[in-house]
Amino acid sequence: MGRLETALGHQFGNADLLRQALTHRSHSSPHNERLEFLGDAVLNCVVASLLYRRFGDLREGDLSRQRANLVRQEALAQVAQGLSLGDHLRLGEGELKSGGFRRPSILADALEAIIGAIFLDAGFDAARSVIERLLSSLLEQLDPSDSGKDPKTALQEFLQAQRQPLPQYALLTTRGEAHAQEFEIECAIASLGVRALGIGSSRRAAEQAAAREALRLLSGK
Template identity: 55%
Template structure:
């Protein structure tokens, strides 16, 4: 393991039983086919569960909708980018030459994805409890307050609340295609509402951004359908 990864392991306070997981969590697809995207997918779910538990404890008086908005603000790209910066992930990323030249080591979307991949790596390495403990350490310096629920809703959160208010299942997001060169990719993401069978697509510079764009398109479609529906 490189000196940079050994130092990062100490900052994470998690000694990896399988160091290859740590390496993979910091490997961009421009560097190797053995990259972090699957770990990112897993880490995203672990992060949401861990943050949900944290908010359930700390903000016990908030209703579900407000808790969802606070969580959305805590797991969004900007917050994860700040956490990545605090961990010094820029110096640990493994990027292809093109991505390096284009400043990938400072790109918020890549750094935010790497944080999720690290959480997924710890989960695979040692299980949920160590991963949950890591999330709590990472968010120790992040203020948790009810006021965060008043911040602007992102499209994914707004769509989730719209569906929940109508007792409908959460939308399903799927990456349809990854476009462009490895150092400058865009993600084509499909959002599907299972009850209605409606699907919309969105494109973004990261998977997360693509999901937000698809959610925004779906909201526009659903609101238009609501407006055009005859009064009962």
């Protein structure tokens, strides 16, 4: 766990907290669900304050959307992968066999639990420092002018503004076992001759990826 603490930039005074944060309920008790509840709240609060300070002009609704983008499961799972969190998770046998250590929901939940553990271990400011560091590259990529809208919403609004029909989403394939599936979705805008593909760990994530690709294709036209 020393490597993980170095990656997080936080040395735990109480190592039991970190161990609990890494323990999935399929493994043993005490597991990380309560810490996840706490960490989710700390994360939302820290991100709210970072966005508040950074975007002095954004209104409440836009701040909410930016935050939802930053703390969504896919983003957190990516951060968790950057920390190699999967190598440290304590999973039950079933989860282990089905590849739970790379499932986005398990990774994102464990990251939130770690944030909760740091908050209990050393307080709000310690948690804030870690969150700021972990999210720094995501924070830098934020574009206040896109209002933080998710790609499906942005695509729909783009098409409505051009009086085009709404895009059609279709599931092309699913891969992998029940608990670690990958979805491939097509987003088609027939009237504009656009077909875009997206892959994700949920149907919703794949649709968002497809919409993002469609927007990219449309903005290149």
